[in-house]
Amino acid sequence: MPTYARMPVTFERGEGAWLWSTDGRRYLDAISGIAVCNLGHAHPAVARALCEQAATLIHTSNLYGIAPQDNLAAELCGLAGMDNVFFCNSGAEANEAALKLARKYGHGQGIAQPKVVVMDNSFHGRTLFTLSATGNAKVQEGFEPLVDCFIRVPHGDAAAVAAIQDQDVSAILVEPVQGEGGVRVPPDDYLPALRQICDARGWLLMLDEVQCGMARTGQWFAFQHTGIRPDVMTLAKALGNGVPIGACLARGEAAGVLTAGKHGSTFGGNLLACRAALTVLATLREQHLVARAGELGQMLLEGFRAGLAGNPHVLDVRGKGLMIGIELDTPCAELTTRALEQGLLINVTADRVIRLLPPLILSDEEARLLIDGVIRLVNDFTAH
Numbered sequence: 001m002p003t004y005a006r007m008p009v010t011f012e013r014g015e016g017a018w019l020w021s022t023d024g025r026r027y028l029d030a031i032s033g034i035a036v037c038n039l040g041h042a043h044p045a046v047a048r049a050l051c052e053q054a055a056t057l058i059h060t061s062n063l064y065g066i067a068p069q070d071n072l073a074a075e076l077c078g079l080a081g082m083d084n085v086f087f088c089n090s091g092a093e094a095n096e097a098a099l100k101l102a103r104k105y106g107h108g109q110g111i112a113q114p115k116v117v118v119m120d121n122s123f124h125g126r127t128l129f130t131l132s133a134t135g136n137a138k139v140q141e142g143f144e145p146l147v148d149c150f151i152r153v154p155h156g157d158a159a160a161v162a163a164i165q166d167q168d169v170s171a172i173l174v175e176p177v178q179g180e181g182g183v184r185v186p187p188d189d190y191l192p193a194l195r196q197i198c199d200a201r202g203w204l205l206m207l208d209e210v211q212c213g214m215a216r217t218g219q220w221f222a223f224q225h226t227g228i229r230p231d232v233m234t235l236a237k238a239l240g241n242g243v244p245i246g247a248c249l250a251r252g253e254a255a256g257v258l259t260a261g262k263h264g265s266t267f268g269g270n271l272l273a274c275r276a277a278l279t280v281l282a283t284l285r286e287q288h289l290v291a292r293a294g295e296l297g298q299m300l301l302e303g304f305r306a307g308l309a310g311n312p313h314v315l316d317v318r319g320k321g322l323m324i325g326i327e328l329d330t331p332c333a334e335l336t337t338r339a340l341e342q343g344l345l346i347n348v349t350a351d352r353v354i355r356l357l358p359p360l361i362l363s364d365e366e367a368r369l370l371i372d373g374v375i376r377l378v379n380d381f382t383a384h
């Protein structure tokens with residue numbers, strides 16, 4: 001089905017931060033399959049683990065014990081300070097699990113029609129429940145009736161959440177850094193303020209870390225830049241470095257809500273996907289890539305700020321770690337095509353925000369290539 005407006009290029013091979021197209025051209029990848037291939041392409045440790053696992057056992061079923069799934073759950077819970085995990089295959093499914101959890105938790109609190117607070121410009125997925133949670137009319141258009149249980153407020157505005165009087169709320173769902181919405185980083189005190197509101201009112205704080213999690217922002221999980229912990233957190237994208245896997249982690253009371261028979265997935269947490277994710281965690285740790293993402297992010301931010309300082313059409317250069325947004329004063333979607341022509345893969349989101357999500361294994365030299373390439377593109381574009 002024509003559900004994607006694809007760019008005129010097809011890739012057949014990758015290595016590190018580079019991709020090669022079927023016509024033999026080489027491209028520097030500064031989007032990583034939209035925050036998926038954080039270890040770069042064709043990572044040898046991931047490839048080796050997948051080959052080994054495929055030759056041993058790919059899939060059984062959640063009817064039986066799955067050792068790599070238990071190990072992965074233990075590692076993720078250890079890193080995030082959570083208690084348990086439901087595994088699925090995508091970000092939308094991870095959020096679907098979180099939203100079901102919030103509903104059931106609400107019923108447990110005696111709320112007949114539980115509601116979830118969500119944010120303007122958010123993105124949580126394309127299933128009916130998650131697109132209803134998403135703060136983007138284009139994503140929702142044509143799929144009415146939507147799931148009608150959301151209260152929407154501006155992202156980054158804790159006072160707007162505190163002002164909610166509705167007695168039927170059971171949870172907040174929020175991206176610690178918005179991705180699709182335009183790389184929006186909220187104030188430092190935002191998540192702590194949401195945590196306080198949730199504690200005072202008995203709501204669950206549910207963080208969608210599908211895009212910003214897995215070391216991208218310079219911490220294992222973006223909430224770790226603050227002193228708080230969520231009740232529920234969702235992951236996907238970079239968890240498998242390209243092998244589909246999603247996860248919904250829970251803590252405390254939230255960890256006891258989804259019991260046997262209340263949720264499930266045929267593929268979720270199968271041996272192959274979990275082995276990929278375990279290898280991703282080990283590689284991020286061994287190669288010190290969490291700290292490296294923070295350093296590289298700083299280097300890129302400084303480079304862009306310095307290089308674009310004199311350009312009046314650049315409204316903002318912002319980001320957290322390797323999640324970087326350059327906001328222009330005009331729509332700039334065509335920059336993706338111009339970049340492609342120059343052998344560079346970038347993305348534009350929210351109409352006028354250049355979004356960069358390079359792999360965490362980028363070298364300093366590749367980072368400089370990226371800085372120079374993007375500055376040149378932006379200056380050429382705004383000059384005409």
Ligand code: PLP
Binds near residue numbers: 123125
């Ligand atoms: N949540 C966030 C924050 C995302 O950025 C995305 C995808 O871009 C999703 C959820 C949905 O993930 P998936 O496309 O794997 O369903």
